[in-house]
Amino acid sequence: MTSRLPSYLRTHRLKSGLSQRELAFLLGVQSGAKVSRYERLVRTPNLHDAFACQALFGVAAHEIFPAAFHAVEEALVPPARILVAQLSQEVPTAEVEQKLGLLLALIEQGDDAPTLL
Amino acid sequence: MTGIPYQESLVLSVAPNSYGFGFVLFEGPHTPIDWGVRYLAHGDRENLLLKLDALLSWYQPDVLVVEDCATRERRRATRVRRMLRDIVSRSARHLVETRRFTRAEVRLLLSRFGATTKREIAEAVVEILPEFSVHLPPKRKLWLPEHPRMSMFEAIALSLTYYATMDDDFRTALIKV
Secondary structure (H helix, E strand, C coil): CCCCCCCCCCHHHHHCCHHHHHHHHHHCCCCCCCHHHHHCCCCCCCHHHHHHHHHHHHHCCHHCCCHHHHHHHHHHHHHHHHHHHHHHHHCCCCCHHHHHHHHHCCCCCHHHCCCCC | CCCCCCCCEEEEEEECCEEEEEEEEEECCCCEEEEEECCCCCCCCCHHHHHHHHHHHCCCCCEEEEEECCCCCCCCCCHHHHHHHHHHHHHHCCCCCEECCCCHHHHHCHHHCCCCCHHHHHHHHHHHHHHHHHHHHHHHCCCCCCCHHHHHHHHHHHHHHHHHHHHHHHHHHHHHC
């Protein structure tokens, strides 16, 4: 199923029965405000907190924070296009073809990324 | 509704009571996303609309499900009826399709569980969606008022009724659980 919400942190937290404050404590902070901001995506989770949520809930970080993941994915597309243009002018060796395959798949994936709330 | 299949549509269900309203958001018949109770001061219509607006703006649901209390079978307080009217008119303003179900329709769906009272409906909900078991309030003593969280279970039962009307397989599965 495609993700329709920008963050599923609240869903997983509610399912686990944890309060915002308890989750914040697990993430190493005292106040639940940080968790609240993550849930509303006012703040983008850092790598430590994203992985901590993955470890805690057993769900991949990109599924908990789909909007943050898609933002990173989309940000990769413009430089990937530039790199594709540069590589296209090079001699098409197997290595170049491999890089082009990777970059074109990334561009296609970025273009298909759903628009979240 | 938009072209989104109902299995992936966001369905918000709201059930008002004397404390405020319980709500649940589903992203498919087996996928509750958010749930809870929003408390309101007695007759605080402005706050009701504010809290409802917040839910509707943040989640942008495709469908809003509420109880149909226009039938004779269901007696609800004037204030709750007014709240339901406000909820429906506010969802229309957010261009959200509204679906209403009577308590009889909910009971019919959960008839396999023999659920007729609110408590029995809540217990049937827990049997269908065990993740809500931790939220089931203790059995009410006769001299105690209703627990605020019961409205949340009403909202869940309404959502399940909605999915049952959309999907015969889900309905059959519920009846045969």
